Amino acid sequence: MRLRSLPGHEVRALRPPAAATRGALAALRRFVRARSARAEGEALADAARPLAVAFSGGADSTALLLAALRLWPGRAVHALHVHHGLQPAADDFAAHALARCDDWGLDCRVLHVRVRQARGDSVEEQARLARHAALHRAARELGCAWLLLGHHADDQAESLLLALLRGAGPAGLAAMPAAANRAGLWLGRPLLECAAPQLRAQLDAAGVPYVLDPMNEDPALRRGRIRRELLPVLDRLEPAWRRTLGRSASLCAQAAEQLSAQAGRDLRACRGEAGLRLADLAGWEPPRRAQVLRAWLAELGLRSNAEQLDNLLRQLDAPAQAPVLVGIGRARLWRDGEWLRCEAGGA
The missing domain is CATH 1.20.59 (Chorismate Mutase Domain, subunit A)
Known part of the structure; x- marks a missing residue:
């Protein structure tokens, strides 16, 4: 495990400096406002309702968790850390998550999962399925209506590029929705408009530690190769790639929604x-x-x-x-x- 922090710096404060979460907090506020006119927005904005945040200990989930603490200082916020056991540093990641939440006065639950693989299965996909199942179950057990995830603009762009490479249609190219209901639990991704370097830079400047997962840079994984090899090229060709690819994903999501609605009407008409x-x-x-x-x-x-x-x-x-x-x-x-x-x- 690699840990980013200022030399000799210890985090022992309930709330780190506001500058550490400036970008994440602004994005979270916009996310809440965008949901306020909809039914799901009531439970999100209600500080009396418990809230769950998926907390890997990385920069994105750290920024999101601290932003939630600043936006709802008196709210019951639960950090959920998934322990996949897929790499030697998994125990260190869990220890880091528990230590940071102890520093900030938060409840943190470590969820141990087993990633089952059949021949031909993708490790990334099976880990994602196991992670989401564990997070969903824990959030429901805690009585949460919302589970917030720390995916950012870089993640969204990578998801879109991966979908393109596998020949996906509009639903696949829609990448990750900002909000979606899964079996009665709302999943929210407030940071989809935030650039990963911005989130890291603000945490670094404030001396807030976070972990760096080596699997994110693993060239053996397709997402890792996109991050290491393709995105630097996009940076040189089109500096605004995060915004433009995010807009493409949003347009594909709108098209997929219309196609799904039409297919639902047709299915009702021809089914017996x-x-x-x-x-x-x-x-x-x-x-x-x-x-x-x-x-x-x-x-x-x-x-x-x-x-x-x-x-x-x-x-x-x-x-x-x-x-x-x-x-x-x-x-x-x-x-x-x-x-x-x-x-x-x-x-």
């Missing part, structure tokens, strides 16, 4: 107890049909890729006498008279 009416599907252009099928499969808990959907669309365009039989995960889809059916647990 037996499945989907083939006559209704046949009346739509292939892109619209693909959106409906994707929405239907998602409702059934099935994840489909572009190749599977293309195969299904080709078979639906074949003569009615030809059977449609497509396997997706452990489910199978087939044509049954006027219906497209799906049976879970098939071969």
